[in-house]
């Protein structure tokens with residue numbers, strides 16, 4: 298049997314420095330040989346958010362070592378690799394340049410194939426790395442920088458069905474956590490606080506609920522939490538837990554309502570779908586209340602919910618290596634990959650209307 302095709306992936310678009318080796322066997326099976334991720338959370342914690350300049354410098358310092366670790370974990374050398382895929386956008390420009398230039402240098406020095414990858418395409422194709430999921434399927438991407446529903450029709454064929462009109466969901470979690478005095482990063486801290494809270498104590502809005510277009514909005518919800526908190530200040534531990542739980546429930550409800558719309562629309566557009574699948578990705582996919590709400594929504598709509606393991610939901614380089622491999626296998630490579638520059642903004646669906654709010658400004662927007 299011919300040997301597997303091996304790709305090295307590099308991801309530096311935000312605050313994770315990551316490298317991975319992924320293999321595609323001759324019979325079409327994917328295998329993650331290594332998946333090294335170095336989070337910069339500690340370096341940004343004091344500032345309450347990602348600082349682009351600090352992120353870029355940290356990538357410069359860490360990337361060589363992370364690539365070496367990924368190769369060593371996979372038991373491979375650069376000579377064994379068939380191609381190098383690196384995130385070229387969207388994201389923070391400094392970090393993107395560090396990753397892309399490194400990939401270019403490796404490809405130029407070794408003569409291997411270079412594939413600049415769209416970070417969102419990495420998320421979109423990541424479920425196919427762990428399961429035999431056929432096109433088309435529906436993807437809900439919920440992270441600190443992105444909140445989108447995308448119909449994944451094929452490699453390189455993505456249709457954005459919905460997006461946030463202002464804050465990303467993770468951003469709404471982070472900002473709400475901050476106003477409740479919870480530590481950074483806010484999302485996981487808010488989920489923990491919510492465990493001891495009463496999710497029915499505060500009547501919070503479900504933005505966009507019932508609207509025909511499946512887009513998202515979270516800033517009104519965040520403001521409602523602020524008003525409720527101001528009205529009862531100073532907050533006790535229990536108040537904080539109740540506000541966190543009420544926010545989390547409202548956010549999960551609002552997302553589930555938007556997703557339900559998209560499921561209906563997807564089925565109307567793909568009447569032949571035998572096993573319709575909804576995939577979730579992005580850091581907020583870790584949230585158990587959200588997962589439970591989506592589980593119920595998917596079941597009601599006749600969809601199977603696929604939640605990749607967390608290490609593949611959050612930012613990682615295995616998904617970038619895999620997107621490179623999918624493009625390589627499909628013969629969808631750019632004519633001159635060395636001429637492609639890093640792009641801070643790079644919509645997955647170039648035909649879609651431009652986003653007028655794309656989450657956190659700069660970072661991954």
Ligand code: KG4
Pocket residue numbers: 311439440441442443466467468470471482483484485488579580581582583584585610611612661
């Ligand atoms: O995908 P990710 O690691 O990086 C970005 O692309 O942004 O997502 C990070 C986001 C942050 O906003 C973080 O607060 C949120 O995901 N997050 C959570 C949870 N874990 C991470 N939000 C709610 N509940 C969680 N358990």
Ligand code: ZN
Pocket residue numbers: 416420440579611612
């Ligand atoms: Zn991401």
